[in-house]
Amino acid sequence: MSTTTANPTTPPADLEALMASRRTPEQARASRTLLWRERLTSLWAPLVILGLALIPYILLIEFVPPAAAWAQPLMQSLALAMLVSFGALLVYRFASPSERVLRGPRHDARELVEEIERVLRRVPGKIPPEASARLADQALQVETASLAGDAARLEKETKALDKQATQELGVWRKQGGWDVLSGFAKALAIAVVIRVFIIEPYRIPSGSMLPTLEIGDQVFINKFLYGVRLPFTNWVPFQIVRPPARGDVIVFNNPVKPEQDFIKRVIGIPGDTVELVNGVVHINGVAQQRTLVQEDQLIHNKSDNGPWYPERLLLYHETLGEKSHAVLQEDRVARLRTEGPYVVPARHVFVMGDNRDNSLDSRYGLGDPALGARFVPYGHIKGKAMVIWMALGYGGWFSNFFEGTGLRTDRLFEPVR
Template identity: 60%
Template sequence: MTSMSVPASPASLSSMMAAQRTPEQARAWHRLLWQERLTSLWAPVCIAALLMLPYTLIIEFVPAAASWAQPVMKGLGLLLVAYWLALLVWRGVSSKWRDARLAAIDLLEQNERALSKPPVREKLAPGVAERIAEQALKVEAASVRGDVGALRSDVGALEVLAEKHLITFRKESPRDFVGGFAKLLLVAVVFRTCFVEPYRIPSGSMLPTLEIGDQVFINKFIYGVRVPFANVVPFVIVRPPARGDVIVFNNPVDESADFTKRVVGVPGDTVELFDGVVHINGQPQTRESVDSAFVVHNLTDNGEWFDQRESLFRESLGGVTHSVLQTPTRTPRHEGPYVVPEGQVFVMGDNRDNSSDSRHGLGITGYGKTEFVPYGHIKGKAMVVWLSLGYHGLLHGLFGGTGLRLDRFFEPVR
């Protein structure tokens, strides 16, 4: 008894094209694809994002490396800005050729998606897939040669073939669209929830460490993945919050607001301040005067910049040395003691006399009412300033004194 053989369905478009290319043609096409990637306006942005990962790890785990790593990153950042501007000019000059080439690549990708599904290939008449592959190779060849006239002609011929045989399969169904969008949304949510999230500094409570308009990346991973809305951290991944950390948290008193403050006390600590000097468990923390008339720039409620003159000190908490401000005319006073409960932290702003922090009800319940921050409300640890739109930056004359602060780029948060 003889068995009937079932004809095999055509291979995918890319495999059929690969089988017909010479090694030289394959190399030329791959070079063209890389050229397209590197001349995309997204290329400098993606390169900057890739550079940020090792830079952030270096300054986070080897703080002393910031002395050389930050100048290197600033230099690379300026090069990437120049790269982006050069691409913008070049794309304007070569727009006709680029438009034709992008149309060709897009058409090839559409046909590849349509022919990648075996049921689609099986429904095609014999020889159709091979004809599409042959015409697609002509489009590739014209793209590599840079022959705009031939490219447009070959793209038109491929479009006719695709319209005749693949039009039904090239249309994206609502299910495919929703599925693709849901995947992208899931990736974005998981990334922001588990790894890194950007945050803008809206006020001067953390001056001079963080300035108004600084955009920082926060490490969502270090303390453990926080479950949004439930405000719980199931388990610690690297370590719990430590003294000296600058954290971003969802205000436990008013959950509509996010704050940035410095962790001063951890569970079990007794925190007191004597004329601004922090004492933890009875031990004064190192603090030295730097400048008695230090000027920082703050914003009024109606968005106008003003100079704020404060006394600048260098303070150490948990081995983290940082700058703090204190109003020179303040009356000496004793604050505390504040006993930090389990699973919570005591926070203060570095602009000590201009901060709605744990000493003052986190800006909600009022002066003299102590409020701590539970672990579950902490979004992450501030790591690095990646962008700054602040006082007297580039083009500030056009935007009421606010401009691009190039000097703040890649500033480690200490």
């Protein structure tokens, strides 16, 4: 393959620019085609596509709740398509001889070229132009072998480029290892910031929030809505968007059992007086609307490490202010005729589970009934539950192999209301 000779007086450029100046139009098209084919056949491709679609979906259902009626089926269809694509890519990798032989050497070659590119960018002006040109020429030889699908030649040219990089870059290449470490550190820092301050996953461990949230549902929680909670503390220095509101489903660090995180629904906000009369919530003396929907709603529950078991309970629709949600009760007559009144202190909330007769919530000491009523301080609230991104619950795909637990595709991307 013919290449042009670099002019020693030409200022050094980055490796990709030097390679681009030496490619023919046909080589450039073939290189772009191979690059996109490699990206689209990567096992990461379906996950990246789904992740990119999830960001606008979450924003849409948070700010335009009615849009979930059509947006959720679209997201479920996309998830199914990406799952099928992932399986097809796995089959393709094992079934295609050329893919099995070439993918590894192509990956090694790409990593080497990217390493050289990083070194040249990190030390501009310190590598002679003719050395950069020689590296570009050899990198093109690697690219040509890759485009030809010649695995043996690709490995040979990659080794030659590796040797030449050591000769031309010298000590600069040895220091390039710090680039890898710093890149990893940056990625880790970004992941920590996202998890601590923006969004965090949470798995539903119990049936206390049935039927809204089922055991095995995995939800994303909005970490910044109420304010930034400083890591390893229970302190929120300032509010960002708004305080917790009645009807919000929140995840919080249990002030009674700090080793546990709970998920419940906010019933009372600071200054409220909450009382239950035969299961009906009264806030500041006003009964909240509640309508019986079904007398024998079937749900599936389970205890810790125990089997799934069915229950038939009364299903109600309850309204708190402008927010409506489902709640369960064992009988038309509540276990206790009256509960409360509970007066919510400043910067605290009163929480209950939607499965009203099976929830260790504010009424029952947040897990220690001997303590009496307990409230959740603002500083313990980790965030508001937004959407179910994964559901590994009763029934669903492959449940016969996992004691009744399977992938519930019908619950994927369901907004938490």
